[in-house]
Amino acid sequence: MSVVPAIKNAAAAAVQALYQQAFTAADIAVNTTKPEFEGEYTIVVFPFTKFSRQSAEATGQTLGQYLLENHPELIAGFNVVKGFLNLQIHHQYWTQYLHTAFANKTPGQKPANGRKVMIEYSSPNTNKPLHLGHLRNNFLGYSVAEIYKANGFEVIKANLVNDRGIHICKSMLAWQLFAHGDTPESTGIKGDHLVGDYYVKFETILREQAEPIISRVLEGDFHDFEDAEKERVQKLFAALQKPEVHNDKEKSAKITDEIKELSRNKTEIMQQAKIMLQQWEAGNPEVRALWQTMNGWVYEGFDATYKRLGIDFDKMYYESNTYLLGKDLVEEGLRKGVLFRKEDNSVWIDLTADGLDEKLLLRGDGTSVYMTQDLGTARLKYDDYQMEQSIYVVADEQNYHFKVLKLILEKLGEPCAEGIYHLSYGMVELPHGRMKSREGTVVDADDMVDEMVNTAATHTEELGKVKGFSDEELRELHNTIGLGAMKFFLLKVDPKKKMIFNPEESIDLHGFTGPFIQYSHARIRSIMREFSEEELADLESYTYAGELLPMEKELIMLCEQFDGILEDAQKEMSPSVIANYAFLLAQTFNSFYAKKEQGKYIYSVRDAETADRKKLRLQIASLTANTIRQGMKLLGINVPERM
RNA sequence: GGACCGGUAGCUCAGCUGGAUAGAGCAGCUGCCUUCUAAGCAGCAGGUCAUUGGUUCGAAUCCAAUCCGGUUCACCA
Numbered sequence: 143m144s145v146v147p148a149i150k151n152a153a154a155a156a157v158q159a160l161y162q163q164a165f166t167a168a169d170i171a172v173n174t175t176k177p178e179f180e181g182e183y184t185i186v187v188f189p190f191t192k193f194s195r196q197s198a199e200a201t202g203q204t205l206g207q208y209l210l211e212n213h214p215e216l217i218a219g220f221n222v223v224k225g226f227l228n229l230q231i232h233h234q235y236w237t238q239y240l241h242t243a244f245a246n247k248t249p250g251q252k253p254a255n256g257r258k259v260m261i262e263y264s265s266p267n268t269n270k271p272l273h274l275g276h277l278r279n280n281f282l283g284y285s286v287a288e289i290y291k292a293n294g295f296e297v298i299k300a301n302l303v304n305d306r307g308i309h310i311c312k313s314m315l316a317w318q319l320f321a322h323g324d325t326p327e328s329t330g331i332k333g334d335h336l337v338g339d340y341y342v343k344f345e346t347i348l349r350e351q352a353e354p355i356i357s358r359v360l361e362g363d364f365h366d367f368e369d370a371e372k373e374r375v376q377k378l379f380a381a382l383q384k385p386e387v388h389n390d391k392e393k394s395a396k397i398t399d400e401i402k403e404l405s406r407n408k409t410e411i412m413q414q415a416k417i418m419l420q421q422w423e424a425g426n427p428e429v430r431a432l433w434q435t436m437n438g439w440v441y442e443g444f445d446a447t448y449k450r451l452g453i454d455f456d457k458m459y460y461e462s463n464t465y466l467l468g469k470d471l472v473e474e475g476l477r478k479g480v481l482f483r484k485e486d487n488s489v490w491i492d493l494t495a496d497g498l499d500e501k502l503l504l505r506g507d508g509t510s511v512y513m514t515q516d517l518g519t520a521r522l523k524y525d526d527y528q529m530e531q532s533i534y535v536v537a538d539e540q541n542y543h544f545k546v547l548k549l550i551l552e553k554l555g556e557p558c559a560e561g562i563y564h565l566s567y568g569m570v571e572l573p574h575g576r577m578k579s580r581e582g583t584v585v586d587a588d589d590m591v592d593e594m595v596n597t598a599a600t601h602t603e604e605l606g607k608v609k610g611f612s613d614e615e616l617r618e619l620h621n622t623i624g625l626g627a628m629k630f631f632l633l634k635v636d637p638k639k640k641m642i643f644n645p646e647e648s649i650d651l652h653g654f655t656g657p658f659i660q661y662s663h664a665r666i667r668s669i670m671r672e673f674s675e676e677e678l679a680d681l682e683s684y685t686y687a688g689e690l691l692p693m694e695k696e697l698i699m700l701c702e703q704f705d706g707i708l709e710d711a712q713k714e715m716s717p718s719v720i721a722n723y724a725f726l727l728a729q730t731f732n733s734f735y736a737k738k739e740q741g742k743y744i745y746s747v748r749d750a751e752t753a754d755r756k757k758l759r760l761q762i763a764s765l766t767a768n769t770i771r772q773g774m775k776l777l778g779i780n781v782p783e784r785m
Numbered sequence: 786g787g788a789c790c791g792g793u794a795g796c797u798c799a800g801c802u803g804g805a806u807a808g809a810g811c812a813g814c815u816g817c818c819u820u821c822u823a824a825g826c827a828g829c830a831g832g833u834c835a836u837u838g839g840u841u842c843g844a845a846u847c848c849a850a851u852c853c854g855g856u857u858c859a860c861c862a
Contacts, residue, residue, distance in 0.1 A: 176805060186804055188842070226805060307862070488860070497788070505860045512862050541789060542857050607822060635798065639791070640855075651824055654810040661824045669821045722799065736826040748821050
């Protein structure tokens with residue numbers, strides 16, 4: 143058991159014995175001791191004064207004395223400042239821990255706990271390449287999966303590919319109309335980018351064709367529309383003329399947007415895309431063949447990107463296989479009376495009692511919507527794996543969708559409902575706001591990686607510390623650093639917060655960054671390289687017996703916290719917990735490394751004052767390096783031996 | 786308008802299950818390479834923790850109200 147839980151247990155038992163009060167370990171606050179006081183961990187004693195009928199000071203004394211007498215192996219001394227009981231942990235606890243842990247290559251790894259979770263992430267559309275937003279999603283999903291594994295869970299990494307629908311048809315149609323048979327091979331363009339280019343082409347044509355229609359509507363000419371749509375457009379136009387709307391920028395923009403949307407739907411190219419979608423759904427062989435071909439190009443592109451990013455999956459789901467699911471669930475829901483049918487034959491669920499709205503599940507013509515597919519897919523996943531938790535890594539703009547998804551599954555009595563969890567993360571924004579594909583401000587994932595790797599290469603070159611590296615080793619190093627910088631940048635922030643990325647400023651390589659931590663690791667490894675295999679093997683049986691110097695103790699203490707950090711990261715589903723920790727650990731080692739008194743490096747390993755001290759510091763170096771490496775690995779980041 | 790999320794140093798963020806004098810990084814300014822890697826270390830400067838009120842021995846943290854920003858409330862996905 144780690145120290146902090148040990149202290150909490152001991153304190154809970156002490157409170158029980160001293161005051162006959164049932165305090166659980168979880169109710170006891172234990173912090174690290176402020177540097178100006180003596181001790182390592184501090185118990186806050188104020189909560190006990192209610193029944194100790196003593197001052198906080200006296201209560202602290204009593205509790206401290208009790209702990210000292212009953213846990214001499216753990217507590218070596220204490221002092222009380224106001225209501226804070228500062229505990230000195232027995233130095234043998236630290237050296238023992240160091241002895242057992244320093245050579246462990248996977249610190250914090252817990253044995254299998256028999257629990258199974260699925261994590262769905264990435265989930266790209268096959269009509270365009272990945273962008274910066276996907277990178278946050280991918281890194282987050284991958285890292286959370288690794289963190290779960292480290293905590294003993296069995297994890298299924300799943301990717302639900304959105305490989306069908308109107309947006310795919312847009313790329314397909316534009317390719318058919320304008321590509322003259324171009325392929326990734328003929329153009330040398332990566333498949334996903336090639337397909338994405340035709341998506342952009344489609345949008346350009348669409349805009350051109352929509353322009354005159356929009357102008358006509360705004361001039362009061364509605365001849366492009368018929369029946370209900372005409373009525374709708376007329377209504378919107380009329381609303382726009384009202385002075386209270388005219389003067390409200392937000393409202394008029396909203397109405398104008400709706401007019402634009404209706405107009406876009408009326409364009410010839412959009413009509414063609416819709417026909418293509420119908421043909422796809424009807425299984426038209428030509429359309430299906432084109433779809434297969436173009437998706438194939440995209441998958442080749444995605445695979446290359448995933449491989450480069452170090453992202454992988456255990457299970458792929460394709461929407462073309464799942465988009466019809468969910469209808470059974472709707473039928474069952476109707477029978478159970480959970481759902482109801484309206485006059486136009488559409489099927490709904492009434493969530494007004496839960497403070498939400500009515501939600502459509504089947505259109506009047508019997509076709510399904512996004513929600514229906516997700517209901518069916520949730521059941522499919524559960525049938526496949528019976529996992530206790532199903533995590534969806536999806537941006538926070540879909541918070542409402544997932545709230546509703548879970549609620550409907552609960553109402554339908556589906557066993558998968560309880561485990562549904564939306565890991566909602568904030569969007570990556572540019573300094574001027576969201577990325578918009580229509581405005582061409584989307585930051586492409588492949589470009590981004592290239593740029594970071596180049597930056598890393600340039601910087602490595604400038605520092606000139608890589609003599610003797612082969613070209614292959616250099617390439618690998620640049621990748622490790624560039625990707626490390628990018629991953630760390632996107633993972634160091636709490637997932638639920640949105641984050642700003644400024645493409646003008648490249649991601650830093652100094653300070654609170656991946657490369658800083660990678661550098662610290664390389665530096666430790668460089669220290670260890672000075673020693674022979676025998677010297678290192680010798681450490682296995684060695685336990686340091688003396689007192690520890692402050693920073694020696696500090697490093698051991700920090701590493702000892704890694705177990706708890708991993709648990710926190712898993713509970714909060716937040717890689718940022720580990721990122722912050724890894725930075726603190728690296729920073730602390732750097733201080734240890736550079737600490738100078740009277741012109742001498744007082745924590746030098748090579749020039750340690752005794753042979754014992756040298757072994758101790760080597761063990762500390764090894765422990766720190768292993769902990770940093772493992773922490774970074776859980777973020778999906780490699781650490782180099784040299785840089 | 787309803788629901789949800791956010792507001793901490795010039796900038797980007799930790800801290801938020803209440804605990805000691807609110808911390809990092811970047812940017813700015815000082816020092817430190819005859820040193821086990823200076824992608825580093827040490828230091829200076831920078832704060833009405835959005836505002837107001839409440840609960841408490843104690844509030845950046847909990848509650849309420851207000852202000853500001855965002856997302857969402859599609860027969861799109």
